[in-house]
Amino acid sequence: MSREDPRVPHHFESAEQQTESARLGMWVFLATEILLFGGLFCAYSVYRANHPDVFYYGTQFLDKHLGALNTMVLICSSFTMAWAVRCAQLGERRALMVLLSMTLLCAALFLGVKAIEYRQKWKHGLLWARKFRAEALERSPTKAGATWAETASAKTTMAAPDGQPTSGPAASNPLTTGTKALAATAAFEDRTSIPPAGTAPAGVVSGKKSSAAKPSERTPPENVQVFFSIYFLLTGLHGLHVIAGMLAIGWILRRARRGEFSSGNFLAVDLVGLYWHLVDIIWIYLFPLLYLIH
Amino acid sequence: MAHPSDNYLTHTRGIKSWLLTLDHKRIGIMYLVTILGAFLLAGIFALLIRTELLTPGQTIVTADTYNRLFTLHGAIMIFLFVIPGIPSALGNFVLPLQLGAKDVAFPRLNLFSYYLFVFGAALMVLSIIVGGVDTGWTFYTPYSTDKARAGVIPVLTGVFLLGFSSIFTGLNFIVSIHKLRAPGMGWFRMPLFLWGLYATAIMQILATPVLGITLLLLIVERVLGVGIFDPGLGGDPVLFQHFFWFYSHPAVYIMVLPAMGVISELVSVHSHKHIFSYKMIAWSSVAIAVFSFFVWGHHMFVSGQSAMANMIFSALTFSVAIPTAVKVFNWLATMFRGAITLTTPMCYAVAFLSLFAIGGLTGMFLGSLATNVHVTDTYFVVAHFHFTMVPVGVAFIGGLYHWWPKITGRMYSEKWGRIGCAVFVAGFYVTFVTQFIMGTHGMPRRSYHYLPEFTALHQMSSAGALAMATGLFIAAGTFIHSLVKGLPAAANPWGGASFEWQCPSPPPHDNFTETPPAGDPYDMSDWEYHPEIRGYVRKT
Numbered sequence A: 001m002s003r004e005d006p007r008v009p010h011h012f013e014s015a016e017q018q019t020e021s022a023r024l025g026m027w028v029f030l031a032t033e034i035l036l037f038g039g040l041f042c043a044y045s046v047y048r049a050n051h052p053d054v055f056y057y058g059t060q061f062l063d064k065h066l067g068a069l070n071t072m073v074l075i076c077s078s079f080t081m082a083w084a085v086r087c088a089q090l091g092e093r094r095a096l097m098v099l100l101s102m103t104l105l106c107a108a109l110f111l112g113v114k115a116i117e118y119r120q121k122w123k124h125g126l127l128w129a130r131k132f133r134a135e136a137l138e139r140s141p142t143k144a145g146a147t148w149a150e151t152a153s154a155k156t157t158m159a160a161p162d163g164q165p166t167s168g169p170a171a172s173n174p175l176t177t178g179t180k181a182l183a184a185t186a187a188f189e190d191r192t193s194i195p196p197a198g199t200a201p202a203g204v205v206s207g208k209k210s211s212a213a214k215p216s217e218r219t220p221p222e223n224v225q226v227f228f229s230i231y232f233l234l235t236g237l238h239g240l241h242v243i244a245g246m247l248a249i250g251w252i253l254r255r256a257r258r259g260e261f262s263s264g265n266f267l268a269v270d271l272v273g274l275y276w277h278l279v280d281i282i283w284i285y286l287f288p289l290l291y292l293i294h
Numbered sequence B: 001m002a003h004p005s006d007n008y009l010t011h012t013r014g015i016k017s018w019l020l021t022l023d024h025k026r027i028g029i030m031y032l033v034t035i036l037g038a039f040l041l042a043g044i045f046a047l048l049i050r051t052e053l054l055t056p057g058q059t060i061v062t063a064d065t066y067n068r069l070f071t072l073h074g075a076i077m078i079f080l081f082v083i084p085g086i087p088s089a090l091g092n093f094v095l096p097l098q099l100g101a102k103d104v105a106f107p108r109l110n111l112f113s114y115y116l117f118v119f120g121a122a123l124m125v126l127s128i129i130v131g132g133v134d135t136g137w138t139f140y141t142p143y144s145t146d147k148a149r150a151g152v153i154p155v156l157t158g159v160f161l162l163g164f165s166s167i168f169t170g171l172n173f174i175v176s177i178h179k180l181r182a183p184g185m186g187w188f189r190m191p192l193f194l195w196g197l198y199a200t201a202i203m204q205i206l207a208t209p210v211l212g213i214t215l216l217l218l219i220v221e222r223v224l225g226v227g228i229f230d231p232g233l234g235g236d237p238v239l240f241q242h243f244f245w246f247y248s249h250p251a252v253y254i255m256v257l258p259a260m261g262v263i264s265e266l267v268s269v270h271s272h273k274h275i276f277s278y279k280m281i282a283w284s285s286v287a288i289a290v291f292s293f294f295v296w297g298h299h300m301f302v303s304g305q306s307a308m309a310n311m312i313f314s315a316l317t318f319s320v321a322i323p324t325a326v327k328v329f330n331w332l333a334t335m336f337r338g339a340i341t342l343t344t345p346m347c348y349a350v351a352f353l354s355l356f357a358i359g360g361l362t363g364m365f366l367g368s369l370a371t372n373v374h375v376t377d378t379y380f381v382v383a384h385f386h387f388t389m390v391p392v393g394v395a396f397i398g399g400l401y402h403w404w405p406k407i408t409g410r411m412y413s414e415k416w417g418r419i420g421c422a423v424f425v426a427g428f429y430v431t432f433v434t435q436f437i438m439g440t441h442g443m444p445r446r447s448y449h450y451l452p453e454f455t456a457l458h459q460m461s462s463a464g465a466l467a468m469a470t471g472l473f474i475a476a477g478t479f480i481h482s483l484v485k486g487l488p489a490a491a492n493p494w495g496g497a498s499f500e501w502q503c504p505s506p507p508p509h510d511n512f513t514e515t516p517p518a519g520d521p522y523d524m525s526d527w528e529y530h531p532e533i534r535g536y537v538r539k540t
């Protein structure tokens, strides 16, 4: 019995019981994390079900190549992380340090690519709702968007909710008129500026979908900014988790350098590994849901 | 170490040994003190609300102040008293003892979540007061996204931290229950309080993060304007309600399941009879935990969700009543032909049964679509949820009396304990039955003004509130008196058979010198009363 092992806190019977508890604790924590993202995935599903056109349209502005690159990068990092755990288990300190460093490098690469993507979006004004600039839709923001942009650019005509056609300049565009603060209450006095009930984005409210029967890729649908809000929320929250993961990996890297791990004692590496795999898996879902909508 | 006077209170000394303690018992006590402080504060706000409602129109405060008062009252009661009360205070103290363990699985995390709680609580309360937040505890959009309400962001941050404190406590409990049970204690040999805490912990893990993300979304909405809840930006304010109630309906069971666990203990121990149908009570906790995730829409019948959704949510709502009723009947069957002693904890247990039955049944009224539309947003709803949540407080106080001898090593005055309970419960009925009546006559909730014909009922309700406060002060008096003058408590003053009664009162730092043999936690036939020590001793 390892009861005498001074590393085992007094309330555990054995190191084994401690390890099992810590691993279960981590799994439970991961469940919480999944539910945290679950809220956003749920928002995604609700809006996508109600406004498929917005998603078909918005996704064209994301750079699939960069997204795919990042997916590869994260898969690699999961691989190096898993290998690192194995090395820790075998007590191979040098290999553990190399692999952890590689994982960190992948994570940094991921964030770098993400930063490039964010910068592009920022430059084009393809941002979350309040910062969104509707005229951005009339330019060609990415390679992926190039096919439709020429035709769509000059003469975008959109129907205002009350039926009057407005064209061109962003100032009178319904996408931007709504961005004034407190639109919610103000809009109720000014009946004409809210969309008719059937098209209002009202969750599970019954009624017609606002989408056309066929998803149109050429004319911007109403409320494209919602897509970008969701894009930034999901990738932003995920990005924060990547940073948290990097801090955790940095921490175990330091401990590894000090030689704190051995084949009998590598719990922390194991736990950080679990966390890192979760961060990767979430991205594996985000990538198709945001970039690969057909 | 086994020196008789060495217990967890005297094991180490000094303020630092408390503030940095990793001992679950001390952390439990720190929670207890904090939570009771919050309860007092929220109670004062309640009395202010009831004073304002003595007359129609302005009595002591303006309409705006009134809105802040009910926000303060509701938010503090819910987030700082009813949700954390039983799990964090009593649970922390009792859970490892009942498991036959020396501590929870992660003592450091436990202390961390306590400080998270204190910090979140301070942030929430102070910024409601300073920032004048008046959204109600539900933070509905567009109130909460309205720029004019400056204090909302720190309030949301505070509640977010409280949420994570609650998640970490739940995580700790789940792991402790899985991994630290004493040798020989199978799942169905656990005291039912642990089943209640376990079911609660699962809901904390699964529902609270959704509240977390909802609050984050509100914060991001205010800071950046992501528009998710703002129809002006293409967002959906009803989605906020879905998110909020996806957490907050399970949250009502996060509140009540631990209370039901306490009641299972009180009813069985103070009736000196084996709990009736252990397994049904255990499984019904789990069933409630599962069902409660599918009924949130019953808070949104008039929000514009589709008729189909309304009907489904209504039907599902009724299903929650089944496991709840299973429990109530099992408790009654436990008491039937038991050797009931009307100790103070038992009085509170009986009070719980009588109040909660009404709370649950009026929930059925509210779950029926047609009735709901008639009484939604009236005092009927107010009375309903007070008839469900105040019993949680009742169970908390009952549990506190029950484990008080264990926690402090001292007995309290049964006579005054009972009197306090009776005054409180009588006051409660007066306060809230009148509100049922007002609700069915259309008195709207959250309004400082009312039609003159409601005056008499409102004044009765306020008088009842005063009686409730009196009852609570009597209870507080018994606790203080016990601390000062209470007789020393035996290890097992009630004759319970679960582990916590098999270590000294108060327990030593390590809880058990050796883990007692695991047996049926409700088989009390082995214990007999010895009047000279005012406690039970195992027959030899």
Ligand code: HEM
Pocket: B138, B252, B253, B255, B256, B298, B299, B317, B318, B320, B321, B324, B359, B360, B361, B362, B363, B364, B366, B367, B368, B372, B375, B376, B377, B381, B384, B385, B388, B389, B392
């Ligand atoms: C059989 C069990 C229950 C049923 C069927 C039930 C049903 C309902 C329904 C349908 C409503 C919505 C009323 C409305 O807003 O129009 C409601 C409100 C509420 N219930 Fe229950 N309930 C039950 C138990 C509980 C319990 C155990 C608690 C707390 C411990 C609770 C706390 C609340 C609260 C806080 C509200 C009002 C929330 C608000 O709008 O501020 N209920 N209940």
Ligand SMILES: [Cu+2]
Pocket: B248, B249, B252, B295, B296, B298, B299
């Ligand atoms: Cu509910």
